[in-house]
Amino acid sequence: MIFNGICWRWGSQKMHHVSPFMRRVGQLLPSSGRTSPVLESIGFRSTCLEKGSEILGAGKTVRHVLTIGHGLAMRYRLLPDGSRQVIMFLAAGDICNPHIYPTVMDHGIAAVTAVRIDRFDCESLIGLSNSVVGLNQALWTLAEEQNAIMRNHITSLGRSDARARVIMLLKELSLRLSVAGGQAGPVFIPVTQSLLADAIGLTHIHFNRIIGDMGKRGIIATSRGGILVNSISKLEKLGEELVAAA
Amino acid sequence: MIFNGICWRWGSQKMHHVSPFMRRVGQLLPSSGRTSPVLESIGFRSTCLEKGSEILGAGKTVRHVLTIGHGLAMRYRLLPDGSRQVIMFLAAGDICNPHIYPTVMDHGIAAVTAVRIDRFDCESLIGLSNSVVGLNQALWTLAEEQNAIMRNHITSLGRSDARARVIMLLKELSLRLSVAGGQAGPVFIPVTQSLLADAIGLTHIHFNRIIGDMGKRGIIATSRGGILVNSISKLEKLGEELVAAA
DNA sequence: CGGATTATTGATACTGCTCAAACCATGTGG
DNA sequence: CCACATGGTTTGAGCAGTATCAATAATCCG
Numbered sequence: 152m153i154f155n156g157i158c159w160r161w162g163s164q165k166m167h168h169v170s171p172f173m174r175r176v177g178q179l180l181p182s183s184g185r186t187s188p189v190l191e192s193i194g195f196r197s198t199c200l201e202k203g204s205e206i207l208g209a210g211k212t213v214r215h216v217l218t219i220g221h222g223l224a225m226r227y228r229l230l231p232d233g234s235r236q237v238i239m240f241l242a243a244g245d246i247c248n249p250h251i252y253p254t255v256m257d258h259g260i261a262a263v264t265a266v267r268i269d270r271f272d273c274e275s276l277i278g279l280s281n282s283v284v285g286l287n288q289a290l291w292t293l294a295e296e297q298n299a300i301m302r303n304h305i306t307s308l309g310r311s312d313a314r315a316r317v318i319m320l321l322k323e324l325s326l327r328l329s330v331a332g333g334q335a336g337p338v339f340i341p342v343t344q345s346l347l348a349d350a351i352g353l354t355h356i357h358f359n360r361i362i363g364d365m366g367k368r369g370i371i372a373t374s375r376g377g378i379l380v381n382s383i384s385k386l387e388k389l390g391e392e393l394v395a396a397a
Numbered sequence: 398m399i400f401n402g403i404c405w406r407w408g409s410q411k412m413h414h415v416s417p418f419m420r421r422v423g424q425l426l427p428s429s430g431r432t433s434p435v436l437e438s439i440g441f442r443s444t445c446l447e448k449g450s451e452i453l454g455a456g457k458t459v460r461h462v463l464t465i466g467h468g469l470a471m472r473y474r475l476l477p478d479g480s481r482q483v484i485m486f487l488a489a490g491d492i493c494n495p496h497i498y499p500t501v502m503d504h505g506i507a508a509v510t511a512v513r514i515d516r517f518d519c520e521s522l523i524g525l526s527n528s529v530v531g532l533n534q535a536l537w538t539l540a541e542e543q544n545a546i547m548r549n550h551i552t553s554l555g556r557s558d559a560r561a562r563v564i565m566l567l568k569e570l571s572l573r574l575s576v577a578g579g580q581a582g583p584v585f586i587p588v589t590q591s592l593l594a595d596a597i598g599l600t601h602i603h604f605n606r607i608i609g610d611m612g613k614r615g616i617i618a619t620s621r622g623g624i625l626v627n628s629i630s631k632l633e634k635l636g637e638e639l640v641a642a643a
Numbered sequence: 644c645g646g647a648t649t650a651t652t653g654a655t656a657c658t659g660c661t662c663a664a665a666c667c668a669t670g671t672g673g
Numbered sequence: 674c675c676a677c678a679t680g681g682t683t684t685g686a687g688c689a690g691t692a693t694c695a696a697t698a699a700t701c702c703g
Contacts, residue, residue, distance in 0.1 A: 345680095
């Protein structure tokens with residue numbers, strides 16, 4: 152249930168924080184530098200959900216635009232045999248809906264960590280996209296980012312062995328989670344091995360063997376509930392070695 | 398080369414045929430019944446390309462909106478080790494670009510069969526999308542169709558064994574290629590086994606073994622350069638049997 | 644007819660899955 | 674504070690499913 156979570160701040164049109172989603176949209180607008188006051192004027196409501204909550208169920212019709220304010224979520228599907236495929240992970244600033252128009256979801260979205268959801272009104276956003284120059288294009292660009300991730304995912308699943316898939320997944324998540332994009336410091340990925348394995352089509356057992364090996368080499372460290380990537384560049388180097396070995 | 402093909406009709410703003418892309422867009426518009434004359438007024442140019450031609454190269458900046466007028470194409474990536482991943486197949490009416498704004502492609506698009514490309518002007522479409530009510534939403538809906546296919550693809554690659562993947566792929570292509578959507582008649586899929594195998598992460602050898610088995614059961618028939626699906630419903634039944642067996 | 648692409652078949656090797664179990668961390672209620 | 678339940682992690686042994694290598698056959702095209 153979407154209203155299950157502890158409500159952080161609720162009911163006020165004006166939030167004291169800026170939505171990461173709007174910040175990203177603003178950066179994509181042609182109107183050069185700072186965030187447009189028009190964008191900030193649009194109201195949204197924040198809801199906090201605990202780990203594991205369902206954000207958007209498959210089959211549901213969406214009347215609001217949900218975005219990740221803070222934390223990690225995932226798009227996923229449950230299969231008839233009970234197994235689960237994680238389609239992609241969503242981080243702060245990502246949009247949960249396919250687009251800003253009402254739709255029916257063909258997959259679910261759930262909270263991987265505790266999550267803050269910033270909820271906008273479809274009509275308001277649609278109205279803005281008709282009036283603010285460049286906004287529509289910005290939304291397409293954001294959507295295209297997610298599509299690129301899916302294409303990478305398909306390529307990874309189709310043409311790489313287990314080890315390469317693990318490396319690519321960790322690399323992608325590290326980069327998206329490190330705010331600065333390409334910094335050198337360690338990044339903690341707060342996702343269980345089972346979930347990570349479900350994303351790249353491995354059993355959690357095999358996944359564990361692979362990262363166990365990577366742990367011995369000091370590239371990552373494991374802890375309950377997450378993985379610490381010590382150095383993204385080491386990760387990339389390992390990936391290149393793999394390609395070279397083939 | 399994009400200009401390599403035999404040109405079917407060229408240089409005239411007014412085509413004697415309607416672009417399948419525009420027809421689909423028109424059907425998604427709220428303005429009820431028939432295709433809006435405004436949509437038909439927009440000019441486009443058709444180019445015919447032979448099998449195997451490159452339609453859009455990876456890394457290219459796109460200044461036109463390319464759509465499939467006739468035939469089959471594919472989105473694909475080439476990997477450093479020389480192998481190829483087919484990300485998805487594109488049929489008549491599908492858009493090749495990620496969206497109608499200029500972008501850089503992170504993957505290539507090539508003709509699987511002989512193909513007619515209907516090429517629109519970015520600016521014209523953007524202009525239309527700002528003036529025609531519902532057009533922008535229609536474009537998002539079309540894009541979302543492709544995204545749904547990618548999500549299916551990811552799920553298939555991640556959680557199904559080879560046989561199930563083959564069945565899903567053939568089913569998807571049969572449905573998209575049969576104009577009537579859900580008809581009973583046989584459908585011919587004009588794609589080599591190697592390409593189909595490259596889509597679902599199999600070797601063409603293993604792919605061949607699987608469809609050989611399906612051929613013995615009369616569900617499909619093979620011929621050089623393509624596969625004939627005798628009955629989509631039989632295909633679905635086989636898929637359900639697989640699920641039940643698991 | 645000769646060369647090129649595509650399809651098919653066989654034998655063998657290896658990746659990653661399955662099953663089974665132990666271990667560890669965390670939280671819960673008595 | 675301890676006993677227990679829970680969910681996550683780690684380890685082992687054996688097997689199933691696919692890849693790989695190698696070759697042959699069918700088909701098409703010039």
